[in-house]
Amino acid sequence: MSNEKKKVNRVKCTANISGLMDNFYKNMFDDTKGPICWCVGACPYEMFSAAGVRRFQTENHAARISTRQEQAMFIEVAEAEGLSENVCSYAKINIGFALMMARGEEDKIPERYRIPKPDMLFALNTCPTMIQWCDMLSDIFKVPKFVVDAAYIYDENNWDRNVEYVKSQLYDFVRFLEKYTGRPFDWARLNEIVMLMKQIAVEWRAARELYKKVPTPASFLDALIAMGPKNTVRDEASLAFYKDFHNEVAQRAKDGIGVLEQEKYRIMWRGNFPWHKLGTLSRMLAKYDAVIISGVYGLGTYGDHAIDNILPDGFDISDPLRTIAAEHCCRSYTRRFDWKMEHEFRRYIDEFSIDAVIIHSPRTCRPWALTTYDMAREVEEKYKLPVLVLEVDHTDPNYFHDAQVETRIKALLETIKK
Amino acid sequence: MDKNNNQDRKDVFFAGIDVGSTTTKMVLLDFEKKIRVSSIIPTGPIIKKTVDKIINICFEKNLNKIDDIKYCVATGYGREMVDLADEQITEITCHAKGVNVIFPQAKMIIDVGGQDSKVISVDGNGSVLSFVMNDKCAAGTGRFLEVIARSLELSIDEMAILSRQSKKKVEVSSMCTVFAESEVISLVSQGVEVSDIAAAINRSIARRLVGLVQRIGLQLPLVMTGGVAQNKGVVKAIEDALNIDILISTEPQLTGALGAAHIALQRFQERSDSIE
Numbered sequence: 001m002s003n004e005k006k007k008v009n010r011v012k013c014t015a016n017i018s019g020l021m022d023n024f025y026k027n028m029f030d031d032t033k034g035p036i037c038w039c040v041g042a043c044p045y046e047m048f049s050a051a052g053v054r055r056f057q058t059e060n061h062a063a064r065i066s067t068r069q070e071q072a073m074f075i076e077v078a079e080a081e082g083l084s085e086n087v088c089s090y091a092k093i094n095i096g097f098a099l100m101m102a103r104g105e106e107d108k109i110p111e112r113y114r115i116p117k118p119d120m121l122f123a124l125n126t127c128p129t130m131i132q133w134c135d136m137l138s139d140i141f142k143v144p145k146f147v148v149d150a151a152y153i154y155d156e157n158n159w160d161r162n163v164e165y166v167k168s169q170l171y172d173f174v175r176f177l178e179k180y181t182g183r184p185f186d187w188a189r190l191n192e193i194v195m196l197m198k199q200i201a202v203e204w205r206a207a208r209e210l211y212k213k214v215p216t217p218a219s220f221l222d223a224l225i226a227m228g229p230k231n232t233v234r235d236e237a238s239l240a241f242y243k244d245f246h247n248e249v250a251q252r253a254k255d256g257i258g259v260l261e262q263e264k265y266r267i268m269w270r271g272n273f274p275w276h277k278l279g280t281l282s283r284m285l286a287k288y289d290a291v292i293i294s295g296v297y298g299l300g301t302y303g304d305h306a307i308d309n310i311l312p313d314g315f316d317i318s319d320p321l322r323t324i325a326a327e328h329c330c331r332s333y334t335r336r337f338d339w340k341m342e343h344e345f346r347r348y349i350d351e352f353s354i355d356a357v358i359i360h361s362p363r364t365c366r367p368w369a370l371t372t373y374d375m376a377r378e379v380e381e382k383y384k385l386p387v388l389v390l391e392v393d394h395t396d397p398n399y400f401h402d403a404q405v406e407t408r409i410k411a412l413l414e415t416i417k418k
Numbered sequence: 419m420d421k422n423n424n425q426d427r428k429d430v431f432f433a434g435i436d437v438g439s440t441t442t443k444m445v446l447l448d449f450e451k452k453i454r455v456s457s458i459i460p461t462g463p464i465i466k467k468t469v470d471k472i473i474n475i476c477f478e479k480n481l482n483k484i485d486d487i488k489y490c491v492a493t494g495y496g497r498e499m500v501d502l503a504d505e506q507i508t509e510i511t512c513h514a515k516g517v518n519v520i521f522p523q524a525k526m527i528i529d530v531g532g533q534d535s536k537v538i539s540v541d542g543n544g545s546v547l548s549f550v551m552n553d554k555c556a557a558g559t560g561r562f563l564e565v566i567a568r569s570l571e572l573s574i575d576e577m578a579i580l581s582r583q584s585k586k587k588v589e590v591s592s593m594c595t596v597f598a599e600s601e602v603i604s605l606v607s608q609g610v611e612v613s614d615i616a617a618a619i620n621r622s623i624a625r626r627l628v629g630l631v632q633r634i635g636l637q638l639p640l641v642m643t644g645g646v647a648q649n650k651g652v653v654k655a656i657e658d659a660l661n662i663d664i665l666i667s668t669e670p671q672l673t674g675a676l677g678a679a680h681i682a683l684q685r686f687q688e689r690s691d692s693i694e
Contacts, residue, residue, distance in 0.1 A: 373633050376548075377635075380547075380548060386546075386547075386548065387548065389550070389633075403495060404551075407495065407508050407509075407510075408551065410508050411508040411510035411511060411546070411549060414507060414508060414510070414511045414546065415511075415545070415546045415547070415548075415549075417545075
């Protein structure tokens with residue numbers, strides 16, 4: 001009986017993302033669109049659009065490679081260069097990629113992943129690794145770099161101060177962009193992009209709130225796939241996609257169409273996600289009539305953290321740089337501390353009918369892995385829900401063994417009392 | 419089947435089969451929850467053959483045929499290869515149930531098998547509250563003991579006996595089984611007593627397991643299951659590290675299969691009740 005494969009009813013319009021993303025990366029080779037900046041960490045995309053700079057976000061690219069199981073080659077190149085196996089696997093994929101480009105080995109890189117070499121670099125220390133990662137890219141490509149420092153948010157008292165600190169650095173970044181593009185920064189375009197992002201956030205948020213319904217019309221895994229355009233592309237075509245996504249999810253919710261034929265267990269996922277195992281995990285859970293409903297990784301957009309009661313709403317169209325500072329640079333899960341944990345779980349567990357929690361402890365990411373067992377205990381004690389801490393990785397394939405993972409997931413489901 | 423027909427009930431059995439990485443275990447229970455037969459055999463490279471073999475062994479001992487098995491639960495990593503099984507349940511759940519049968523007062527279980535180890539906290543009914551397992555590494559498992567024993571040219575039992583003669587504390591610090599083996603060889607070449615090395619190995623395993631226990635938080639009474647529970651040296655090292663006494667059944671390796679057999683009986687009774 002447990003060998004039976006069960007159908008996973010994915011949101012259909014996510015099939016269009018491939019085309020959007022392929023187009024985006026193809027446009028990277030259009031030199032008429034300005035210089036190209038490789039970005040490490042939370043990236044103020046809006047500013048690049050306003051400055052006429054093509055931007056390439058390194059983590060998203062690494063995740064994309066990983067979803068197609070083609071990351072091993074790049075990781076091996078990075079480790080051969082001397083990076084430890086414990087270093088962030090996103091970083092190793094990108095650094096391996098960069099090394100191959102710098103060595104003239106682009107022909108070994110599958111065409112769909114190729115990107116032009118950078119004219120400049122940007123980094124924001126979403127986590128400490130980002131700065132060293134950017135330094136390595138700077139050594140490889142010998143191009144100017146700009147680094148933004150975002151301080152740790154210990155409690156709500158230093159939130160405002162941190163936003164202002166990041167904002168002041170973004171003013172300096174405007175001058176950097178003007179210097180290296182040779183053109184004035186387009187503040188009107190910045191406002192347009194910020195408003196566009198706000199509209200995307202509204203559609204995205206509305207779709208995700210529908211996951212509260214039982215059965216859920218879409219899963220967290222649909223959301224992970226669907227987040228590509230808003231995290232990477234961020235243009236009018238992206239807004240059109242999110243309207244389609246919202247409409248389809250809303251229709252499925254109205255018609256009672258679920259992700260699974262029989263939805264028995266609703267799971268919350270905390271932490272980043274093993275991109276190379278999206279399909280595997282989806283099918284593995286479906287086998288036991290389980291679906292991941294909610295999670296906090298990578299889904300944030302303008303205003304999310306206010307709705308989740310984690311941080312104040314930083315959106316202010318009259319002050320776009322402050323908006324960007326607040327929404328991109330100060331909300332990363334790896335820059336916050338234990339006091340946020342409660343907020344992360346409470347709303348999702350209370351409102352999304354969660355039966356159990358899986359906390360991902362990635363082997364090559366210390367910030368995400370640091371508080372996992374504290375969180376597990378808190379969820380068990382406060383919410384009386386069973387918890388599984390899953391030690392795999394976001395992109396390194398060496399740390400995911402299907403049989404081991406399946407045993408742990410099944411054991412978690414066996415502890416759920418229904 | 420008429421449940422009130424005692425003659426029929428005598429010929430009815432419930433099977434638990436635990437297909438582990440090193441050994442495969444089987445328990446047959448009768449309706450009175452008595453163990454009618456049990457068996458432990460090495461798991462061979464072809465799991466289906468191992469499963470067929472253990473079923474035949476048990477049936478020969480108990481004079482069974484297939485139809486006598488009214489419900490079978492399979493557990494362990496090879497659980498999906500048991501064609502006889504009506505249901506597959508993880509070893510976490512089955513060990514919790516098995517321990518509850520033998521030690522109903524237990525609150526925590528340390529299970530150390532051939533290639534993995536786990537710590538499970540349970541409630542008074544044998545239900546799992548939480549669990550942690552070792553990941554990616556054989557250190558702290560039966561395989562670790564096998565590798566080291568081989569490097570010392572001893573059996574595991576001999577190593578356990580020798581460890582009790584240790585007079586000097588040395589450390590084997592490596593987290594990795596293979597590197598620990600290198601470390602042991604180096605200690606031998608330095609003239610360190612084998613008894614001291616054996617005791618160090620026990621402490622090394624205990625450290626890994628205590629780490630798992632502390633992730634959940636120690637709960638007492640604590641029971642140890644799995645093949646390594648028969649190793650008095652390792653058990654003593656864990657007891658010393660946690661400053662507790664550990665409960666161990668007479669056949670700790672059978673706990674998973676026993677739990678699976680009890681769950682099989684329970685499932686059959688639930689089905690029979692729902693039909694009535």
